[in-house]
Amino acid sequence: MRRLILVLALLASPAFAVQPDEVLPDPVLEARARTISENLRCPVCQGESIDDSNAPISRSLRLAVRERLVAGDSDAEVMEYIVARYGEFVLFRPRASGSGLVLWLAGPAMLVLGGGIAFAMARRRAKAPEAEGLSAEDRARLEALLKE
Secondary structure (H helix, E strand, O other): OHHHHHHHHHHHOOOOOOOHHHOOOOHHHHHHHHHHHHOEEOOOOOOOEOOOOOOHHHHHHHHHHHHHHHOOOOHHHHHHHHHHHHOHHHEOOOOOOOHHHHHHHHHHHHHHHHHHHHHHHHHHHHHOOOOOOOOHHHHHHHHHHHHO
């Protein structure tokens, strides 16, 4: 029972790694920082946002985001600053330009290619000649083998 309560408590509470000393006094700037942080990937954890990660690099990124916001940068300028420093890998949603365009187009291209192959195979199977039935002699041999 205790485990169930613990699991439910952990699932119900947000698991932010943001430390109290990182939180900005201005709630509007803090909300912008959280929005930006949710869209940036932790370079160490790779599956978590910097907002959720406890890795030291994530803390550095969170602090950099907040420093840029306090300096007066727009959200886009903050993202550009982080991407220029750490590369496009830190973006959870890669940009649809340059090498990122390959990532955006690869999925639909594979879907179309797979659908074309499936369609061609189905047409080829439909055009294949019907297999002729077994002769009486072969049928008798088959029945004899199955009875053994």
